[in-house]
Amino acid sequence: MAFEEWEQAKANVAADGDARMQLAGRPAPGGSGGSGGASDLVVHDDELGKLGNMAYDLRHQLGVDGKHARFASYEAAGSLADDGFDMGTALSEACDSWDTKLKTLGDACGQISNHLDYSRGAHAKDEDRITAKMSSIAKLDEYLKYDK
Numbered sequence: 001m002a003f004e005e006w007e008q009a010k011a012n013v014a015a016d017g018d019a020r021m022q023l024a025g026r027p028a029p030g031g032s033g034g035s036g037g038a039s040d041l042v043v044h045d046d047e048l049g050k051l052g053n054m055a056y057d058l059r060h061q062l063g064v065d066g067k068h069a070r071f072a073s074y075e076a077a078g079s080l081a082d083d084g085f086d087m088g089t090a091l092s093e094a095c096d097s098w099d100t101k102l103k104t105l106g107d108a109c110g111q112i113s114n115h116l117d118y119s120r121g122a123h124a125k126d127e128d129r130i131t132a133k134m135s136s137i138a139k140l141d142e143y144l145k146y147d148k
Contacts, residue, residue: 045124063106070095
């Protein structure tokens with residue numbers, strides 16, 4: 001979304017007064033529309049897997065592509081500083097800042113990937129436990145039917 005579109009969207013919401021912004025079509029708390037129950041939330045295992053893989057791939061690409069000009073930039077910064085230009089120090093600081101931000105973004109992608117992998121495993125265990133309990137209940141129900 002372009003900056004102008006974002007500003008227009010904010011102005012429209014502000015003009016509506018009581019209207020609240022929504023994310024992905026879900027009503028805002030206290031808003032109207034739909035049943036709004038927690039049972040509406042559905043996440044599929046394959047979707048979590050795809051998102052986790054995308055985060056992992058992005059982390060890898062950041063590590064590879066984010067450092068493509070690192071050596072040349074630091075070399076230029078050193079050369080400029082050696083020649084007495086203040087720009088050399090500024091370029092070196094910009095490179096350091098870029099490296100820090102690149103590492104932070106890579107770490108965030110890694111955390112997202114790991115969290116989604118963990119969530120997939122936890123949901124699979126929950127599903128197995130629920131399936132086992134439902135199976136036990138079904139067997140007990142059949143047993144009680146035959147007992148009568």
